[in-house]
Amino acid sequence: xxxxxxxxxxxxxxxxxxxxxxxxxxxxxxxxxxxxxxxxxxxxxxxxxxxxxxxxxxxxxxxxxxxxxxxxxxxxxxxxxxxxxxxxxxxxxxxxxxxxxxxxxxxxxxxxxxxxxxxxxxxxxxxxxxxxxxxxxxxxxxxxxxxxxxxxxxxxxxxxxxxxxxxxxxxxxxxxxxxxxxxxxxxxxxxxxxxxxxxxxxxxxxxxxxxxxxxxxxxxxxxxxxxxxxxxxxxxxxxxxxxxxxxxxxxxxxxxxxxxxxxxxxxxxxxxxxxxxxxxxxxxxxxxxxxxxxxxxxxxxxxxxxxxxxxxxxxxxxxxxxxxxxxxxxxxxxxxxxxxxxxxxxxxxxxxxx
Amino acid sequence: xxxxxxxxxxxxxxxxxxxxxxxxxxxxxxxxxxxxxxxxxxxxxxxxxxxxxxxxxxxxxxxxxxxxxxxxxxxxxxxxxxxxxxxxxxxxxxxxxxxxxxxxxxxxxxxxxxxxxxxxxxxxxxxxxxxxxxxxxxxxxxxxxxxxxxxxxxxxxxxxxxxxxxxxxxxxxxxxxxxxxxxxxxxxxxxxxxxxxxxxxxxxxxxxxxxxxxxxxxxxxxxxxxxxxxxxxxxxxxxxxxxxxxxxxxxxxxxxxxxxxxxxxxxxxxxxxxxxxxxxxxxxxxxxxxxxxxxxxxxxxxxxxxxxxxxxxxxxxxxxxxxxxxxxxxxxxxxxxxxxxxxxxxxxxxxxxx
Numbered sequence: 001x002x003x004x005x006x007x008x009x010x011x012x013x014x015x016x017x018x019x020x021x022x023x024x025x026x027x028x029x030x031x032x033x034x035x036x037x038x039x040x041x042x043x044x045x046x047x048x049x050x051x052x053x054x055x056x057x058x059x060x061x062x063x064x065x066x067x068x069x070x071x072x073x074x075x076x077x078x079x080x081x082x083x084x085x086x087x088x089x090x091x092x093x094x095x096x097x098x099x100x101x102x103x104x105x106x107x108x109x110x111x112x113x114x115x116x117x118x119x120x121x122x123x124x125x126x127x128x129x130x131x132x133x134x135x136x137x138x139x140x141x142x143x144x145x146x147x148x149x150x151x152x153x154x155x156x157x158x159x160x161x162x163x164x165x166x167x168x169x170x171x172x173x174x175x176x177x178x179x180x181x182x183x184x185x186x187x188x189x190x191x192x193x194x195x196x197x198x199x200x201x202x203x204x205x206x207x208x209x210x211x212x213x214x215x216x217x218x219x220x221x222x223x224x225x226x227x228x229x230x231x232x233x234x235x236x237x238x239x240x241x242x243x244x245x246x247x248x249x250x251x252x253x254x255x256x257x258x259x260x261x262x263x264x265x266x267x268x269x270x271x272x273x274x275x276x277x278x279x280x281x282x283x284x285x286x287x288x289x290x291x292x293x294x295x296x297x298x299x300x301x302x303x304x305x306x307x308x309x310x311x312x313x314x315x316x317x318x319x320x321x322x323x324x325x326x327x328x329x330x331x332x333x334x335x336x337x338x339x340x341x342x343x344x345x346x347x348x349x350x351x352x353x354x
Numbered sequence: 355x356x357x358x359x360x361x362x363x364x365x366x367x368x369x370x371x372x373x374x375x376x377x378x379x380x381x382x383x384x385x386x387x388x389x390x391x392x393x394x395x396x397x398x399x400x401x402x403x404x405x406x407x408x409x410x411x412x413x414x415x416x417x418x419x420x421x422x423x424x425x426x427x428x429x430x431x432x433x434x435x436x437x438x439x440x441x442x443x444x445x446x447x448x449x450x451x452x453x454x455x456x457x458x459x460x461x462x463x464x465x466x467x468x469x470x471x472x473x474x475x476x477x478x479x480x481x482x483x484x485x486x487x488x489x490x491x492x493x494x495x496x497x498x499x500x501x502x503x504x505x506x507x508x509x510x511x512x513x514x515x516x517x518x519x520x521x522x523x524x525x526x527x528x529x530x531x532x533x534x535x536x537x538x539x540x541x542x543x544x545x546x547x548x549x550x551x552x553x554x555x556x557x558x559x560x561x562x563x564x565x566x567x568x569x570x571x572x573x574x575x576x577x578x579x580x581x582x583x584x585x586x587x588x589x590x591x592x593x594x595x596x597x598x599x600x601x602x603x604x605x606x607x608x609x610x611x612x613x614x615x616x617x618x619x620x621x622x623x624x625x626x627x628x629x630x631x632x633x634x635x636x637x638x639x640x641x642x643x644x645x646x647x648x649x650x651x652x653x654x655x656x657x658x659x660x661x662x663x664x665x666x667x668x669x670x671x672x673x674x675x676x677x678x679x680x681x682x683x684x685x686x687x688x689x690x691x692x693x694x695x696x697x698x699x700x701x702x703x704x705x706x707x708x
Contacts, residue, residue, distance in 0.1 A: 003386045007393050010593055018388045022379040025372055032357045033673060034372045036552035036598065039361050041679075073427040073554070074575055077589035081573045110573055193590055198390035200427070200554045200592035219435045219464055221428055235431035236547055238554035239364055240594050244390070319387060325395075 004342035007320030008151050008295060008333040009173065010193040017247040017337075024243065035243055040236050045243075049232055052246035056203060059249060059258055060182040070204040070224065071232045071242045075191040076103065076172045078222075079202060080110040083168055083187065085222045087143045088115045090215040096120050096141040096165075100157075101128040101150035102326070103170060111145070120144075127327075128153045130287035137163045142214075143186070149174035151194075152324040154297030154331060155290040160184060166210050174294045175203070176252060177336055178262045186210045194294070195336045197245030200238040252336065261336050268334045268343045269293040275347045281305060282350060285329055299329040305353060312349040321346070358696035361674030362505050362649060362687040363527065364547040371601040371691075378597065389597055394590050399597075403586055406600035410559060413603060413612055414536040424558040424578065425586045425596045429545040430457065430526045432576075433556060434464035437522055437541065439576045441497045442469045444569040450474050450495040450519075454511075455482040455504035456680070457524060465499070474498075481681075482507045484641035491517045496568075497540070503528035505548075506678040508651030508685060509644040514538060520564050528648045529557070530606060531690055532616045540564045548648070549690045551599030554592040606690065615690050622688045622697045623647040629701045635659065636704060639683055653683040659707060666703040675700075 005012040028035035029044050038045060049071065056062075056069035072078070088095050093115030097108045099122035111117045118141065121132035128150060137144050143166040149156045151173045160167065166186035175190040182188065186207045193199040204224065211225050220226045220234065227234050232242075252261060273291060276282045276298045285297035300306060313321055323329040332346060359366040382389035383398050392399060403425065410416075410423035426432070442449050447469030451462045453476035465471045472495065475486035482504060491498050497520040503510040505527045514521065520540035529544040536542065540561045547553040558578065565579050574580045574588065581588050586596075606615060627645060630636045630652045639651035654660055667675055677683040688697060 001386060005387060005391055007391065010391055010394060010590065012391050013388065018379055018390070021390075022376045025376040025379060031673075032355060032671075033359060034367065036372070036375075037359055037361065037364055037366050039674060040364060040553065073429070073592070074432070075427070075589045078428070078575045081575055106574075110575075113571060113573055191590060193593075198594055199394065199590045200595055217467060219467055220460075221432045221435055221464075235429045236364065236545060236553045238427070238592060238595065239547075240552055241554055241592065317386075319385075320393060 001317055003317050003319040004345050005319045005338065006332045006334065006342070006346070008324070008331060010199045011320070011333055011335050012337045013197065013244070013248060014251045014337045017244060017251055020247050021240075021244045025240075036240055040233065040239055045239060048243050048246050049237065052242055052249060053232065055246065055249035055253060056205060059176060059252060060188075060205065062182050062205065065183055066208050068206055068208055068228045070206065070227045071237055071245070072202045072204055072227060073200070073238050075199070075202050076170055076189060077106065079170070079189040079204065080107040081113075082222050082224070083107070083143070083145065083189075084111040084114040085216060085218050086211060086214065086224050087166060087168065087187070088214060089142050093214070094118065094138075094141045096137055096144045098132065098135070098144070098146040099124060100131050100147050100155065102152050103150065103172070104147045107145060107147070107170065129155065129285065131155050131157050131290040137161060137165065139164050141165055143168050146170070149292050149294050151295045151333070152327060154286040154292045154295045156292035156294065158290065174292070176258055176261070177265055177294060179259050192241055192245050197248050198241050200241030201245060203245070248337075264340060265293050265334070265336065268338065268340050269296065271340070271343050271347055272296050272332060272334065275350050279350055281353055285327075294333060294335055296332040296334060297323060297327075297329060298332075309349070309353050312352055313346065316345050316349050318346060318349070355671055357671050357673040358699050359673045359692065360686045360688065360696070360700070362678070362685060364553045365674070365687055365689050366691045367551070367598070367602060368605045368691045371598060371605055374601050375594075375598045379594075390594055394587065394593055399593060402597050402600050403591065406596055406603060407586065409600065409603035409607060410557060413530060413606060414559065416536050416559065419537055420562050421559055422562055422582045424560065424581045425591055425599070426556045426558055426581060427554070427592050429553070429556055430524055430543060431460065433524070433543040433558065434461040435467075436576050436578065437461070437497070437499065437543075438465040438468040439570065439572050440565060440568065440578050441520060441522065441541070442568060443496055447568070448472065448492075448495045450491055450498045452486065452489070452498070452500040453478060454485050454501050454509065456506050457504065457526070458501045461499060461501070461524065483509065483639065485509050485511050485644045491515060491519065493518050495519055497522050500524070503646050503648050505649045505687070506681060508640040508646045508649045510646035510648065512644065528646070530603075530612055530615070531619055531648060533613050546595055546599050551602050552595050554595030555599060557599070602691075618694060619647050619688070619690065622692065622694055623650065625694070625697050625701055626650050626686060626688065629704050633704055635707055639681075648687060648689060650686040650688060651677060651681075651683060652686075663703070663707050666706055667700065670699050670703050672700060672703070
């Protein structure tokens with residue numbers, strides 16, 4: 001029996017994608033070769049990379065709008081460094097960051113190595129359980145950076161500030177989950193291992209016109225222009241992770257795209273939050289106005305029932321429900337590929353708890 | 355029928371490894387979950403990472419000798435930057451490089467961004483067809499860097515200079531292929547996609563005592579000490595690539611380790627070079643004294659026979675024999691996982707050519 005997988009990442013992927021990926025590891029495109037033993041410059045793999053990049057722009061409705069999609073390596077953690085390298089001016093460089101959790105804080109730390117960083121607002125004072133909305137962005141800065149969804153505390157930005165300076169967003173944990181006007185962003189980046197694919201590749205979507213303006217001599221591997229000029233093949237890409245991402249993006253397109261999955265995601269989140277709010281044995285961990293539709297964090301109101309609840313969901317075949325080790329409690333990650341049925345199974349366990 | 359895969363990288367992996375990898379993508383360790391949808395912090399994956407790192411040290415005979423094995427991302431190309439970041443002093447930093455081909459040149463380019471780089475010798479004057487051996491290493495420099503095997507031209511270092519300064523070696527294309535005294539090196543790095551696994555992870559083996567001495571404030575993702583302190587889990591690792599690398603390392607250990615595979619590699623190389631030298635229709639591309647046992651580069655002595663030869667090997671089920679696009683000719687990459695039988699098939703095609 002397949003588990004109900006609420007893991008926060010790496011996390012659930014569509015079963016049809018896993019099946020195709022498994023097959024390709026043995027024999028890809030009927031080449032009598034494995035996907036992972038062919039040249040990344042072979043026609044078969046170049047087609048995969050091209051399709052993956054095109055699907056990204058298509059699903060985000062950014063085709064023909066001056067954006068490039070890149071599949072890189074190093075996760076969002078390396079983007080924390082690449083963003084200032086590519087966008088912060090060498091002379092008197094300055095960036096503005098919104099601090100909404102662990103990942104924002106890490107991004108801020110790396111940016112400080114390259115120039116001045118102003119934190120316009122932070123929810124650290126309330127253990128990152130909300131998203132600050134009352135702040136001014138200094139438009140003399142080189143860019144504004146925010147994190148759209150915070151996996152650990154379970155908060156999500158419901159709106160993005162309008163600003164004249166480049167808007168950079170870490171969407172690692174909610175990309176492709178909801179319809180936004182993606183043209184408002186100048187750089188979007190995301191580690192693949194939530195809604196897009198397996199760990200091992202990082203998506204960067206960048207508005208071409210904002211690059212090349214820092215006056216820096218950027219190391220090749222950290223330079224978006226280098227990767228763009230080589231169609232994400234400056235060096236050997238993470239072949240398997242790009243391929244599985246392509247399959248997942250195709251799965252999403254076949255399903256009806258981001259608008260279609262958003263409807264399903266809304267249903268899943270409503271079902272679960274409704275139970276949290278109506279069942280006196282549970283309480284939500286994040287401020288209601290900023291609740292994430294990807295990572296639902298909650299606690300027992302009576303800690304003594306923990307063993308009983310853990311037994312219930314484990315026996316129901318649920319995996320990955322424990323909260324992040326730094327905060328405890330529970331976290332149900334309900335990413336795109338998680339079926340509504342799995343949420344129903346969890347809600348049923350919550351109802352059964354006495 | 356499985357192809358005879360002479361691809362230069364990504365390249366052939368053991369068939370038993372591909373089978374296990376394919377199975378794990380569907381159901382890993384009987385968890386009823388895919389390898390690529392479980393947390394990298396789960397006990398099952400932590401065990402994979404630990405085993406992979408231990409196997410590296412065991413196979414290189416570096417256990418208990420003050421070395422750490424890291425599985426990172428970004429390929430050798432990112433190491434070109436990480437090496438100077440971690441080893442070149444911030445004040446008056448200087449490094450010494452040996453230039454033996456395209457990859458050395460790229461390494462030199464990135465190092466120059468961080469300090470002074472002296473190229474002690476280069477074989478560029480002879481199209482990189484040999485390895486310079488007559489040079490002095492300035493022992494006031496912070497480290498010496500070389501490339502052990504050059505995939506494009508098919509040359510390989512037969513010996514390494516002895517020096518008092520840290521010896522850094524890019525072994526991307528011949529690691530685990532031959533017995534060396536690996537304690538002579540202070541850093542060894544290698545993109546996985548030749549003898550170790552699929553593209554998507556990079557092995558770094560570093561002597562602990564040489565780190566932390568540059569006076570630099572190193573970005574987290576570029577800092578070997580950060581990765582070492584987190585057991586290669588500072589951020590989400592490239593799960594699939596690390597797992598397949600672990601399987602390949604276990605396959606090598608079961609086979610008898612590096613000494614055992616070296617004997618097979620010697621046989622494969624001897625068989626092929628013998629044909630190149632004895633068949634008047636072919637000639638080797640690299641200087642004999644520096645011929646690679648991993649990438650055998652050769653040409654037809656009569657170009658008009660190209661179509662006939664290409665037909666012969668293609669009909670024999672051979673894949674990936676074309677030389678690198680920058681040099682032409684042929685290149686038979688005969689990495690660890692390529693069976694002797696495949697070389698025999700190629701030699702047979704060469705013998706058949708009239």
